[in-house]
Amino acid sequence: MDPSRLERNVIRDDVVRVLLGMGIAPNVLEGLPELPAEIxxxxVYGSQARGDAVPGSDLDLLGLVNAPRPSTHSGDVNISYYTRDQLSTGVGTLFGAHLKRDAKIVWDNHGHLSRAVExxxxxxxxRLLARAHRMSELFTSLERDLPKYLPGLLRQARYLLRSCLYAQAIADGDPCFSVRELAVRHGDPNLARLLASSQPGEAxxxxxxECLSGLRGIIGDFPPSEHGSLEATxxxxxxxxxxxxxxxxxALGVTVEGSDYAEVEKILL
Incomplete structure (x- = not known):
């Protein structure tokens, strides 16, 4: 057997044991792929780290690596890979606050990941809401972008609405990073379905x-698009x-590995 493949298998087996010890269901871990040897x-963060996961909840993992690499999804497992430089851009952001509040370290060879989160x-x-307002200009050229780009536009509208609601909760002094808890707080059971990361069926x-209406209620009217369409932007x-x-x-859905577009940095709100 290729030694590097053996090392990856050993890493995966060790991770599975730790995650089982954290209470992650065995059926969720069936989708855990091999991990890169250089990790x-x-x-782990999200509902599985907080302990409020329900059947069907994804397992969200973040891996620290030396060089940028694309995120992966397998079964119920999502793994996002970040370098130390990429993680440093999360300081003062919603994503960083989410990690600091909820994340649990699975392993950390040199302590770099723990320090980055801390x-x-x-x-x-x-600042976050102002950035979200600027991003919302993408929703003002719909006559040219719909219906072709509806799935991508809905995904981005859902992301912005979820982020803005999290930001509101922080500003109110009662942080929350659970869409189910947001639904309870706002008295809107449908909010949990609308904001869920994994969406069954078509857009x-x-x-x-509904997402655009919720966004307008938080950040106001969207600024006009400077370019007139997603493609022109x-x-x-x-x-x-x-x-x-x-x-x-x-929103265009151009995230294929090997494309120039794959080099666009992750958004950290």
Missing amino acids: EGLL NMGEVDTD TCADFE VVNEWEQPSDVLSMAVM
């Missing part, structure tokens, strides 16, 4: 309009990487 650390700091919610205009913004560019690329 330096791993943590240094995430506090969220500037006013619908009704869900899209990518072309015109490509030489000047920005939040709007990253949102447009992901």
Whole structure:
């Protein structure tokens, strides 16, 4: 057997044992893929880390690596890979606050992952909402972008609404990173379904309009698109990487490994 493959298998087996000890259900771990041999650390976050997972909840993992690599999804398991430099951009962000509040370290060879999480700091919610407002310009050229890009636009609208609701909770002094808890707080049972990361079935205009309505209620009217369409936004913004560019690329669904577009950095709200 290839020694590197053997090392990856050993790493995976060790991770499974630790995650089982954390209470992760064995059927969820069936989807855990082999991990890269160069991985330096791993943590679990989200509902599985908080202990409020329900049947069907995904397992969200973050792996620390030396060089950028694409995220992977297998079964109920999502693994996002970050370098130390990429993680450092999470300081003061919603994503960083989520990790600092909920994440559990699975293993950390050199302590780099633990230190990165500890240094995430506090969220500037006013700045976050202002960034979300700028990103929302992508929803003002719908006559050119729908119905072709409805799935991607809905995914990004859901992401922004979820992020803004989390930011509101932090600003109110009662942080929350659970969509089910948000649904309870807002007295809207449908909110948990609308904001869930994993969505069964096809994207619908009704869900899209509901997300946009929720967003407007938080950040106000969306600014007009500077470029007139998602495709034009990518072309015109490509030489000047920005939040709007990253949102447009992901709304287009152009994330194939090997494409130039795959080099766009992850958004960290």
